[in-house]
Amino acid sequence: MTRSSTQFVLAARVLHWLMALMIVSMLFIGVGMVASVSERHAWLLAIHKPLGIAILMLAIVRLTVRLRNPPPPLPTDLPAVQKLAAHASHYLLYALMLAMPLVGWAMLSAGGYPVMLSHSVRLPPIFPVNAAAFAILRHAHAWLAILLFLTFLAHLGAALYHGLIRRDGVLSSMTGIGHGTE
């Protein structure tokens, strides 16, 4: 495989942008469906569950891709605090993209709901039926979603900071255009 030390590999870039779209959609679908009483509630819920499982599977693939293809190094002149923030927020993003679907799946299992991905596809439960556990997992799902949204905002803000202000090649290492191909 040919690779450039200033760019993420193609698989990583494709997974990043696909999952970015899926995860951001998912956050909006999630908050929208719990607040909605219209027919939107029904179809958003119908999208939410299979999309969540798709994100879980892609997150596993992505983690594998990342472990096999280490990302390009951060700019050497990046302040240590920013480096630390970059590493910590990426660990958090990976942890949340894996945890969110699992917590959602466990929550439905604890609530005694059949975990239906479509009209006929049902996943097995991954947690025993328990009302108190349901409540805790359901709140955890919501709070982790807020945390994921805030982490996403930090990630987006940092990416734009690298791209617009520092112009140090960090953003282009993921977009695949501009500096990285030099």
Next chain:
Amino acid sequence: MHDSPPLSGRNVLARFALIGLVLIVMVLAFGYVSGWLTPHRLTAQRLVNQLQANAGVFAGYRRNHAKGVCVAGYFDSNGQAQVYSDALVFTPGRTPVVGRFAIPGGNPYAPDGSVPIRSLALRFTQANGQQWRTGMNSMPVFPVATPQAFYELLQAQQPDPSTGKPDSTKIGAFFAAHPETAAFREWVKTAKPSASYATESYWSLNAFVLVDANGEKHPVRWRVVPETSDTSTGGSDADYLEADLTRRLAQGPRHWHLIVTLANPGDPTDDATKTWPSDRREIDAGTLVLTGTETQESGECRDINYDPTVLPHGIEISGDPLLPARSAAYATSYLRRTSEEAHLPGTAVATSNPETKP
């Protein structure tokens, strides 16, 4: 890597402002979708808040149909609905059922004679793990057709703080403004609080869609009809329904027939205030057999959310706007009461019933 020409101070500021703007737009969009920025939009939380405003908060109990009793039994399908639905529950044979009889209202200590309506919720668990949940009422029509109208009805029914009772002029004004309530009002004129859960019929109210093995869709409503019915009304005791049911089931199982009504083309499937003409094709799909009761405080039905949109392959929701609203509001009620069961911080704490006799 710093190969771009340096930015002027003003340019840097403009770029920071652009980044800030992008982030603010994201936050506002999120806030809008979640309903935080639109306090007047009807949400499940606001519906349930109104139920609580009307009845009070009883920790651990459902926010509506709070008073009830768990039942267990099975559905014995005769196979006659199989032509119309591919659901496993309609193949000949038994499917276990956990159900719950209840009366409407958010007060788990309300006297049984205070309302003429009874309800029956059922959860069928198919051998393949898929479930069919249904919540039925002992009347053929619902008073309103939309979540918004239901919310307004609840608002009209909110007790006046000075009298502790609903203001009849507000309720009258609501009905006057909502002619779709006519069929329900006609029904309620002659409705009396029954002496037993076991002698009532229970209607699905909303329409659903059966899907057959070829993917053909058949709009339907269903009801369960008791083999023995009886129109006597209850006594003065506040809690006769549970005692009556426990006594009857101790003597032997009770049977209901599951009657599925098929819509003709053009019959309304999105309006629970309208009945269908009585000549519509009906199928007796099998027998619901209820064999025993458990109290709702410890029975299996306690932790079941009887969301009528939880359906197996072969049954789907119709376009009735009440169905997604029921799903959303039941989920909110379920989260609140399970949070209280878990004693999570900030949730209501259970108190003993002030009306309980020593």
